[in-house]
Amino acid sequence: MNHLLKSYIKFLWNSKNEHGVHSPFVFDLVTKCFYDNTKYPEYSLLKNNPKRARLLFRIIRYFKPKTILEIGNELNTNIFSSEITTFEEFQKNKLSKNNITFDFIYFNQNESQKTTLAYFELLLPTITNNAVWIINDIHKSTENENTWDIIKKHPKVKVTIDTFHFGMVFFRAEQEKEHFVIRV
DSSP: OOHHHHHHHHHHHHOBOGGGOOOHHHHHHIIIIITOOOOOGGGGGOOSSHHHHHHHHHHHHHHOOSEEEEESSOOOGGGOOSEEEEHHHHHHHTTTOSSOOOSEEEEOOOSOHHHHHHHHHHHGGGOOTTOEEEEEOTTSSHHHHHHHHHHHHOTTOOEEEEOSSEEEEEOOTTSOOEEEEBOO
8 A cells, every 4th residue: 555545544533523623723724714515616727736735725725824935836826815935036136135034835845855944944933923825735745744744843933734635734822732633
């Protein structure tokens, strides 16, 4: 049995829906965003994986970030009203900007574990209490799963949500450290 299938079966076994969530923050996210069945007109503009792209659209719509940093190429920038910065732009301008923060960071995890973790550490100074980080393809390979496990255990990370395709990371100081596996 291949890795992805084994990971998916394990995910299904461990996952919950909104009824297994006791955090008000995560419950609202699940019920108002993950399970939002509205057929947004912007969906017609989405390319690539439609189900995953729709979820990403709803997540960004739910959190309404003003600034987004994209590492990799996945976001359809024409449908978001946020200012989207690529990692290359961030690196060029990093030294000239003080106190850079991003409300939302999207990691399209096509890099090695070492590179992804280096990006993670490099970007930690940009976090705010309400920052949302999305790590794509957390179960695609054993290396990606190991990377996700390391990120979940990081002391600054408070809440993580595994939706199988995405791993969501929150740094909310007011919350106890907790990990959720949610069927979307």
